[in-house]
Amino acid sequence: MRENFVINPKYSHLAEKLKEVLHNFSKKGEYVTKGERNVIKMVQLEGIAFNIKKFKTPNVFQALVYQHIRKSKAKRSFEYASKLIELDIKTPFPVAYLETFSGGLKESFYVSEHINYDFDFRELIHNPRFKKRNEILKQFTKFTFKLHENGVNFLDHSPGNTLIMDNGNNNYEFYLIDLNRMRFEPMDFNTRMHNFRRLWLSKTMMKVMAEEYAKLYNKSVDGTYALMLHYGRAFQKKINSKKLRRRKAN
Structure with a gap:
């Protein structure tokens, strides 16, 4: 051994x-x-x-x-x-x-x-009335933009893998976990929007995040939202199809 x-x-x-x-x-x-x-x-x-x-x-x-x-x-x-x-x-x-x-x-x-975080990204999905939800989504979008600008392609960018700390005064910190699937590479616009697909965003959430990302990346809001929606819905359809096949098999 x-x-x-x-x-x-x-x-x-x-x-x-x-x-x-x-x-x-x-x-x-x-x-x-x-x-x-x-x-x-x-x-x-x-x-x-x-x-x-x-x-x-x-x-x-x-x-x-x-x-x-x-x-x-x-x-x-x-x-x-x-x-x-x-x-x-x-x-x-x-x-x-x-x-x-x-x-x-x-x-x-x-x-x-060990960090004592306040909540994870999943809570924003499950609770549309989460306090200051839109503000957190905007700051999370800035955090994701920072990842992309630094060439961090986090392949498991999913709801349970971002822990959030509320520092008060509308200031939030985001911590990535479950890191073993990651690539460090330049990211073009398509790759960046593809990276949002695992987050299971509602259209309402996408609109907030697309507007913020478009501002940061100097793209049109409509184009950003359309591509984010395209990749997000394709991923959700794929996962739901897998679940349906498993249920039928059982």
Whole structure:
């Protein structure tokens, strides 16, 4: 069994304690989420709260791919978070990652600082009367524009992957999570509008966001809205068709 442990220099003094927690993950910390694919726990070390994400154990083929060809999700999460921090784009601070190998990747963990956020983007979708909803949507659009201007193509730009902090005085901060699917590349207008498709925006939300993005990118509001709507509806249709096929199969 071989392992690869990388820790941010800021937390090098906690390296041994953190490794001990990771080696005994099933017995340590409190569950944050316990999904079929991934598990997240929160632990406290020397008064600091950390989130640990344990990724699903890959199958035999995937395990070999992650060892020899492609970076693991844990390593990508750590590296992408570090890159975002360099670009002054908010994400929970990347602390460490651990990979264990035996005939391929066996286990992988990503550790980040825990943040006390107020709500996530999903709440804006489910509650049309959410307080200051339009103002938050405008600021979120500026945040997404900043991603695009910095060549960050966040492939999982979906409602559950943006945490929002309310700082008062109409000031909101946005934190990206679940970072392992991301590309750093120049983004043209089509690619930018395509990047909004997973957010499941209503037409009302799209109108607010299209107007703001058009202003920032010097495009027509109508053209921005039309392209955002085109990609959004195509994605929703695709997902709904998949759900319908699954129901019929069952």
